Amino acid sequence: MKGFPTTIAIDGPAASGKSTLGALLAESLGYLYFDTGVMYRAVTLAVIEGGLYVEDEQAIGELAKSIRIDVQPPSVDDGREFDVLLDDTDVTREIRKESVNEHVSTISAYAIVREEMTAQQRRIAKENKVVMVGRDIGTVVMPDADLKIFLDASVEVRAHRRYQEMINRGERPDYDAVLRSLINRDQIDTNREIAPLKPAEDAVVIHVDCLGIQQVLSKAKELVKNV
Ligand code: CDP
Numbered sequence: 036m037k038g039f040p041t042t043i044a045i046d047g048p049a050a051s052g053k054s055t056l057g058a059l060l061a062e063s064l065g066y067l068y069f070d071t072g073v074m075y076r077a078v079t080l081a082v083i084e085g086g087l088y089v090e091d092e093q094a095i096g097e098l099a100k101s102i103r104i105d106v107q108p109p110s111v112d113d114g115r116e117f118d119v120l121l122d123d124t125d126v127t128r129e130i131r132k133e134s135v136n137e138h139v140s141t142i143s144a145y146a147i148v149r150e151e152m153t154a155q156q157r158r159i160a161k162e163n164k165v166v167m168v169g170r171d172i173g174t175v176v177m178p179d180a181d182l183k184i185f186l187d188a189s190v191e192v193r194a195h196r197r198y199q200e201m202i203n204r205g206e207r208p209d210y211d212a213v214l215r216s217l218i219n220r221d222q223i224d225t226n227r228e229i230a231p232l233k234p235a236e237d238a239v240v241i242h243v244d245c246l247g248i249q250q251v252l253s254k255a256k257e258l259v260k261n262v
Contacts, residue, residue: 045166046173046183046186047187048170048193049217050196051186054070054168056251058116066165067163067164067165068166069106069156074104076135077130080126080129082095099148099152103123110125153176173238175230184258186240192243
């Protein structure tokens with residue numbers, strides 16, 4: 036029994052519903068919602084726009100140290116939870132594009148990139164009551180988090196979810212390509228040497244295949260009450 040949790044970590048594979056849960060849970064508690072994936076996506080966008088080779092770990096590390104990523108309250112009413120700024124430019128939509136999806140897992144496996152992002156995430160966790168969402172929040176970024184949740188779901192359910200999200204954004208995705216991309220990302224995220232995707236030993240794992248978001252949210256709220 037630790038008392039009411041003020042630091043909550045939510046981890047899980049791509050499109051498992053972490054971001055939706057994280058945003059709703061943070062809202063219900065009045066905490067900051069912080070989606071760490073956007074930081075890795077912003078670095079990846081900077082790499083692509085800067086014309087760097089995705090394999091050039093050293094140059095990418097230097098770039099990660101030199102850019103400024105900010106996450107701020109939303110300035111546009113298009114359903115976004117926040118604005119993501121890359122050196123003062125709004126990149127909230129660009130970080131979701133296909134070329135970013137394709138390279139983000141390779142780039143976020145690099146040690147210097149992770150060091151930079153982890154340091155910033157820890158600072159945010161120290162300064163706020165926070166629901167932080169990612170792959171390594173319970174294991175590396177906030178190993179002392181008061182509550183750790185790991186969402187798990189089959190890759191098919193996740194692919195359908197991501198496919199639907201893309202349709203809702205007005206895109207015309209190919210389901211098989213979405214599925215292949217998730218399998219590839221899972222593979223890299225799970226097998227990388229540094230901070231691989233896995234539940235912390237003290238995380239509560241929720242299997243969400245057969246659960247709607249409201250059911251997942253009420254399970255999470257129960258956990259918050261009973262930490
Ligand atoms: O939204 P989605 O689940 O597709 O992915 P995301 O949370 O935006 O994260 C994109 C990628 O960033 C992941 O596939 C990981 O490679 C990386 N990431 C990470 O390494 N560590 C985190 N804490 C968050 C994301």
